[in-house]
Amino acid sequence: MTAIAPDSTAGRSSSSFWHAAWYRYRRNRLALISGAIAVLILLVAALARVIAPYGYAAQDLSASLADPSWQHLLGTDELGRDMLSRAIYGAQTSMSIAIGAPLLGALLGLPIGIISGWVGGWTDYFTLRAFEVFTMVPQILMALLLIALFGSGVGKLVLFLGITAWVGFARLARAQLISLRDRDFVQAARSLGVPTWRIVIIHVLPNALGPIVVFFVQQIPATIFAAAGFSFLGLGVQDPLADWGQMINDGEQFLPLKPLVALLPIFCIAVATLSFSFAGDGLRDALDPTSR
Amino acid sequence: MPRQRTSPVETAPAVADRPLLEVRDLHVSFQLERSTVFAVQGLDLVVRAGERLGVVGESGSGKSVSALSIMAMVPSPGRITAGSVVFDGQDVLRLPTSKLRHLRGRQIGMIPQNPLTSLNPVLTVAAHFQEVLSLHLGLSGRAAARRTVELLRSVGIPDPQSRMNEYPHRLSGGQRQRVMIALAMAAEPRLLVADEPTTALDVTIQAQILKLFDDLVETSNVAAILITHNLGIVAGHCDRVVVMYAGKVMETAGVFDLFEHPGHPYTLGLLRCVPRLTVTRSRRFHAIPGLPPRVTSPAQGCPFAPRCDRATEQCVSSTPPLADVSPGHALACWHPVTAPPEELR
Numbered sequence: 001m002t003a004i005a006p007d008s009t010a011g012r013s014s015s016s017f018w019h020a021a022w023y024r025y026r027r028n029r030l031a032l033i034s035g036a037i038a039v040l041i042l043l044v045a046a047l048a049r050v051i052a053p054y055g056y057a058a059q060d061l062s063a064s065l066a067d068p069s070w071q072h073l074l075g076t077d078e079l080g081r082d083m084l085s086r087a088i089y090g091a092q093t094s095m096s097i098a099i100g101a102p103l104l105g106a107l108l109g110l111p112i113g114i115i116s117g118w119v120g121g122w123t124d125y126f127t128l129r130a131f132e133v134f135t136m137v138p139q140i141l142m143a144l145l146l147i148a149l150f151g152s153g154v155g156k157l158v159l160f161l162g163i164t165a166w167v168g169f170a171r172l173a174r175a176q177l178i179s180l181r182d183r184d185f186v187q188a189a190r191s192l193g194v195p196t197w198r199i200v201i202i203h204v205l206p207n208a209l210g211p212i213v214v215f216f217v218q219q220i221p222a223t224i225f226a227a228a229g230f231s232f233l234g235l236g237v238q239d240p241l242a243d244w245g246q247m248i249n250d251g252e253q254f255l256p257l258k259p260l261v262a263l264l265p266i267f268c269i270a271v272a273t274l275s276f277s278f279a280g281d282g283l284r285d286a287l288d289p290t291s292r
Numbered sequence: 293m294p295r296q297r298t299s300p301v302e303t304a305p306a307v308a309d310r311p312l313l314e315v316r317d318l319h320v321s322f323q324l325e326r327s328t329v330f331a332v333q334g335l336d337l338v339v340r341a342g343e344r345l346g347v348v349g350e351s352g353s354g355k356s357v358s359a360l361s362i363m364a365m366v367p368s369p370g371r372i373t374a375g376s377v378v379f380d381g382q383d384v385l386r387l388p389t390s391k392l393r394h395l396r397g398r399q400i401g402m403i404p405q406n407p408l409t410s411l412n413p414v415l416t417v418a419a420h421f422q423e424v425l426s427l428h429l430g431l432s433g434r435a436a437a438r439r440t441v442e443l444l445r446s447v448g449i450p451d452p453q454s455r456m457n458e459y460p461h462r463l464s465g466g467q468r469q470r471v472m473i474a475l476a477m478a479a480e481p482r483l484l485v486a487d488e489p490t491t492a493l494d495v496t497i498q499a500q501i502l503k504l505f506d507d508l509v510e511t512s513n514v515a516a517i518l519i520t521h522n523l524g525i526v527a528g529h530c531d532r533v534v535v536m537y538a539g540k541v542m543e544t545a546g547v548f549d550l551f552e553h554p555g556h557p558y559t560l561g562l563l564r565c566v567p568r569l570t571v572t573r574s575r576r577f578h579a580i581p582g583l584p585p586r587v588t589s590p591a592q593g594c595p596f597a598p599r600c601d602r603a604t605e606q607c608v609s610s611t612p613p614l615a616d617v618s619p620g621h622a623l624a625c626w627h628p629v630t631a632p633p634e635e636l637r
């Protein structure tokens with residue numbers, strides 16, 4: 001059996017699917033703007049080292065809690081660290097966790113969900129029981145427990161939030177596979193002698209991709225929130241690394257005196273979660289198979 | 293438009309009289325939560341090379357399940373409980389999955405019931421063909437594209453060069469069925485199974501599709517099983533007919549024989565259901581009373597007995613065997629019709 005030339009088939013079909021989705025997405029102004037902001041945040045996060053005027057740990061104790069000036073555009077915190085730079089490095093931390101954790105969750109959950117939904121029977125039965133066991137403990141509590149046991153840090157947060165996020169992806173993939181596996185075009189492909197692995201990968205998965213992408217993007221704001229929450233409680237990212245949640249924690253005590261120190265990271269979290277949420281909603285509308 | 297068949301697997305003359313497909317005593321049942329549905333109960337079918345066999349029956353008589361059984365594709369919770377399907381000397385039901393893949397699509401092509409949903413919405417028409425051509429014939433790239441254009445042209449898709457790069461939703465229902473037929477024919481199978489290929493289509497398109505089916509069968513010398521509930525279609529497009537009811541063969545005969553001398557009361561009933569424009573308006577539209585049974589226990593007696601106006605004690609108590617009444621004409625009835633009523637003449 002010769003493999004089909006991957007160039008033409010796969011490339012052309014997916015590009016047109018995304019083309020149509022992009023057309024629908026573009027007409028949704030809120031989603032378009034949110035998407036642009038989300039991309040901007042990602043860029044800032046990726047280029048933090050280049051953009052930030054100071055390092056995230058650079059202290060200037062003589063200028064502690066300074067007001068905004070040309071030296072420090074958004075002022076400094078109690079240790080005289082530049083707020084703008086810390087907000088930018090905070091974006092890097094937040095985004096690494098917010099993208100990394102769902103990515104890990106997807107890598108773990110999707111194969112489980114796909115196998116469970118496609119094979120059915122006893123395999124499916126056991127996966128469903130696993131879902132139930134894992135949903136019994138709330139994701140945040142589970143991650144909290146793991147942090148308590150194994151300590152924290154960016155890498156560990158990604159790991160803990162990731163391995164607790166697999167259930168959502170597995171559930172979604174399973175549901176998609178079940179709804180697709182008895183469709184006529186799957187039967188037709190089987191009647192043409194297409195091997196099972198090809199049916200799953202070439203015929204079924206692309207049809208399930210839309211909802212999975214949407215779910216992934218919708219996981220991002222939730223993870224930003226969760227990670228910021230842990231850091232705020234002192235369980236997440238540790239000083240001197242910059243993180244929005246931890247910056248709120250630091251600035252909270254100066255709220256009556258210098259509100260900007262706490263308000264800036266709050267504003268960042270709000271903008272990031274909102275833009276990723278609206279972008280996710282926009283994607284959902286654009287990729288919704290029922291509107292096709 | 294018609295093309296020459298150039299298949300390397302032409303049947304050798306020595307085995308020409310061996311049937312291409314032989315189904316013996318096939319039983320298929322569906323195990324549901326509380327009951328078992330016996331969808332096919334002892335089906336016997338024979339298809340010879342180049343022959344067109346029509347399978348007729350009402351909804352739920354086991355036609356589609358039989359068709360799927362031929363390719364060992366009965367959907368769960370259905371199971372083939374007994375019988376054999378022999379295609380060109382190999383027992384299909386005993387083949388491992390790896391061998392089955394080379395049977396499906398390569399040896400037996402299937403035209404689905406609903407062309408509107410049988411093409412993958414995220415793949416272009418060309419991608420569907422590339423897949424089949426590569427899997428079964430090892431064609432790829434230019435060669436596959438060229439063959440795709442040829443195939444699409446042979447089923448009457450206009451401007452195949454550019455149409456093949458479109459997505460299925462851009463094609464009309466009739467065109468999609470043409471594409472499905474071309475796909476089924478792509479690897480030059482020796483048997484074509486068409487499961488009510490025209491039910492989802494407009495009447496005008498139905499005629500075109502059946503004409504196409506006829507042309508293809510004729511030019512490529514492929515054997516075909518045409519499943520339908522419409523005896524009118526069978527009359528025009530088949531050589532031999534099998535009448536199914538409740539998962540059993542009621543009658544089988546050459547198409548002319550069947551229409552001239554229908555032996556089974558059920559066949560007669562079906563024939564009387566075909567509307568005729570030539571008959572005077574006073575004749576009432578005929579229908580067989582009742583519904584086909586949902587068989588949840590192995591049958592005792594003739595399954596048609598409850599709806600049959602010729603039924604006797606014997607029909608209820610014992611099952612009539614499928615027996616020859618004349619060469620090539622067999623029927624399963626204790627009280628066959630000898631002279632068809634005047635109205636059918």
